[in-house]
Amino acid sequence: MAAFDLPAVLAVQSQCYGDALLESSEALASRLTLSPETCWIAALPDGSLAAYLFTHAWPEDALPPLDGVLARGWADDTALTWFVHDMAVAPGGRGTGIAQRLYAASRDAALAAGLRSSRLIAVQSASAWWRRLGYAPIVAGKHAEKLADYGDDAVLMGCRL
Numbered sequence: 001m002a003a004f005d006l007p008a009v010l011a012v013q014s015q016c017y018g019d020a021l022l023e024s025s026e027a028l029a030s031r032l033t034l035s036p037e038t039c040w041i042a043a044l045p046d047g048s049l050a051a052y053l054f055t056h057a058w059p060e061d062a063l064p065p066l067d068g069v070l071a072r073g074w075a076d077d078t079a080l081t082w083f084v085h086d087m088a089v090a091p092g093g094r095g096t097g098i099a100q101r102l103y104a105a106s107r108d109a110a111l112a113a114g115l116r117s118s119r120l121i122a123v124q125s126a127s128a129w130w131r132r133l134g135y136a137p138i139v140a141g142k143h144a145e146k147l148a149d150y151g152d153d154a155v156l157m158g159c160r161l
């Protein structure tokens with residue numbers, strides 16, 4: 001993914017999420033800036049965007065704010081996890097395996113960067129889909145309040161890489 005992909009990313013986002021989960025261009029751009037090697041898109045032969053994936057390293061004991069502008073603000077000895085922020089496939093591209101391919105490309109980059117665990121927040125009933133990739137629910141505990149910002153059905157999930 002590159003910065004010039006963001007307008008097309010926003011268009012796919014609007015096809016995939018309800019209003020409460022839409023994030024600004026600035027919030028998404030900050031995730032790309034934080035970790036360009038682990039943010040991916042899939043384009044169709046005509047150049048249109050079929051899917052995108054934002055992921056980045058993040059402190060293991062924290063959750064990034066929905067629609068917040070992120071920056072690297074942690075100390076060098078902080079335990080980090082690979083945070084899988086947002087996977088979206090435009091309706092016309094679903095069921096093609098494109099999501100798993102984006103995931104695999106990004107996970108390889110996360111592994112190469114030395115990350116060995118992953119976390120995500122499943123929304124819109126997607127926890128069953130993430131289970132297929134090896135994720136399991138984690139008790140929200142101190143993260144419950146921030147998790148609620150992601151919707152009533154948001155589920156914190158994690159796995160070892």
Ligand SMILES: CC(C)(COP(=O)(O)OP(=O)(O)OC[C@H]1O[C@@H](n2cnc3c(N)ncnc32)[C@H](O)[C@@H]1OP(=O)(O)O)[C@@H](O)C(=O)NCCC(=O)NCCS
Binds near residue numbers: 087095097128
């Ligand atoms: C979630 C998403 C990325 C999966 O992509 P996809 O191309 O549909 O998924 P795949 O082809 O890998 O898998 C399809 C299977 O997953 C299931 N599935 C897809 N989305 C699901 C969801 N939200 N909840 C439960 N199951 C889901 C399908 O029913 C299908 O099941 P089947 O194999 O038994 O027929 C896509 O549906 C999407 O972009 N959804 C909108 C954005 C979103 O909610 N993203 C997840 C945020 S955590």
